[in-house]
Amino acid sequence: MTNTAPRRRPLFRGLVVAALTAATLTLGACGGDASSSEGSIALLLPDAKTARYETFDRPYFEARVAELGDIDVLYANADQDAAKQQQQAESALASGADVLVLDPVDGRAAVSIVASANAQGVPVVSYDRLVAGGDLAYYVSFDNEKVGRLQAEAFVEELERRGQGTGGILIVNGSPTDGNAILFREGAHDVIDETGLRILAEYDTPDWSPDKAQDWVAGQIAQFDGEIVGIYAANDGVASGAVAALRAAGVSPLPVVTGQDAELSALQRIVRGDQYMTVYKAMKPQAELAAEVAVALLRGEDIEAPMEIAGTPTTLLDPVAVTVDDIADTIVADDFWTVEDICTADYRADCVAAGLLAE
Structure with a gap:
């Protein structure tokens, strides 16, 4: 990772309104017919299992592009299928996309998408996940090593507080x-x-699948009955699988469980005490910056970035660790989720205990 002096700061902002089924690329115009638009941007997201993409990333991106001008957006979700994403990218290029904003299913396989776009003079913005090669125009994400450190620091601190540091x-x-x-x-x-801490076992979860995480954790509970004091889970989806396995096995008290993405169900697990923490990533500024960069590239405008990674102009945003004590000051304060969203009838008593609701 190489930091350089700032280049040129983007002086643009925007949003997109268009739609695409998960399998079929569809063109949508923002404010006017397609023939009058400035051009088109393809937004290619990796999966629907991770709630953030359809709930936050896509609408934030589309809304910002729409604010910036009369620009069409081609949207596709690859459903965690790299080959499908390749086809979606080819369809977008064939449809005349002027810029690709790509969150790759497989960072290495996506190099071929970047190469195809480059061959047609179409710039590619690597979104959230870095494509492992190719000539990228921009990369916007979070400091992902810091995400892991924040998770682990909160994890270790809580285990030590409980006297379970070994x-x-x-x-x-x-x-x-x-x-x-x-x-x-x-x-x-x-x-x-x-x-x-003793690492009893470690697992790389295929496709970030909560079901596969649940099955694996269930097997480990059977093997290490009574020995598990904590589960480092890389995101809220696999955390949900871990908690489901613990509940099914009747484990009590529950061990410390981490997460990431501030999914609504994760926040409800946190107020209930089933999950200890998550990592909040402010997806609105991430999606809006990607939209701004894409629109500037479409218009041939200059862009800048505060750093470079592998020669690519890059912005990395700061993640924030969130436990039950931080929900009000971070997620609720940013209107990412409201108290009403979190504190449904089933969680009212938990929210009162957490200080999110008055008695």
Whole structure:
């Protein structure tokens, strides 16, 4: 990772309104017919299992593009299928996309998408996950090693507070094809490996699948009955699988469980005490910056970045660790989720105990 002096700061902002089914690319115009638009941007997201993409990333991106001008957006979700994403990218290029904003299913496989776009003079913005090669125009994400460190620091601190600083833990990583998952893992190990915790077993979760995480954790509970004091889970989806396995096995009290993405269900697990923490990533500024960069590239405008990674102009945003004590001052304060969203009838008593609701 190489930091350089700032280049040129983007002086643009925007949003997109268009739609695409998960399998079929569809053109949508923002404010006017397609023939009058400035051009088109393709937004290619990796999966629907991770709630953030359809709930936050896509609408924030589309809304910002729409504010910037009369620009069409081609949207596609690859459903965690690299070959499908390749086809979606080819369809977008064939449809005349002027810019690709790509969150790759598989960072290495996506190099061929970048090469195809480059061959047609179409710039590619690597979104959230870095494509492992090719001539990228921009990369916007979070400091993903820091995400792993924040998770692990909160994890270790809570285990030590409970007097379990030398206990046995499970590590449930993300997808082995996701470059970010590797960074989360490295950041977490930087912290955990310096402690007295015993790693009982470690797993890379295919496709970030909660079901696969649940099955694996269930097997480890059977093997290490009574020894598990904590589960490092790389995101809220695999955390949900881990908690489901613990509940099904009747484990009590529940061990410390981490997460990431501030999914609504995760926040409800946190107020209930089933999950200890998550990592909040302000997805609105991430998606809006990607939209701004894409629009500037479409218009041939200059862009700048505060740093470079592998020669690519890059912005990395700061993640924030969130426990039950931080929800009001971070997630609720940013209107990411409201108290009403979190504190449904089933969680009212938990929210009162957490101080999110008055009695």
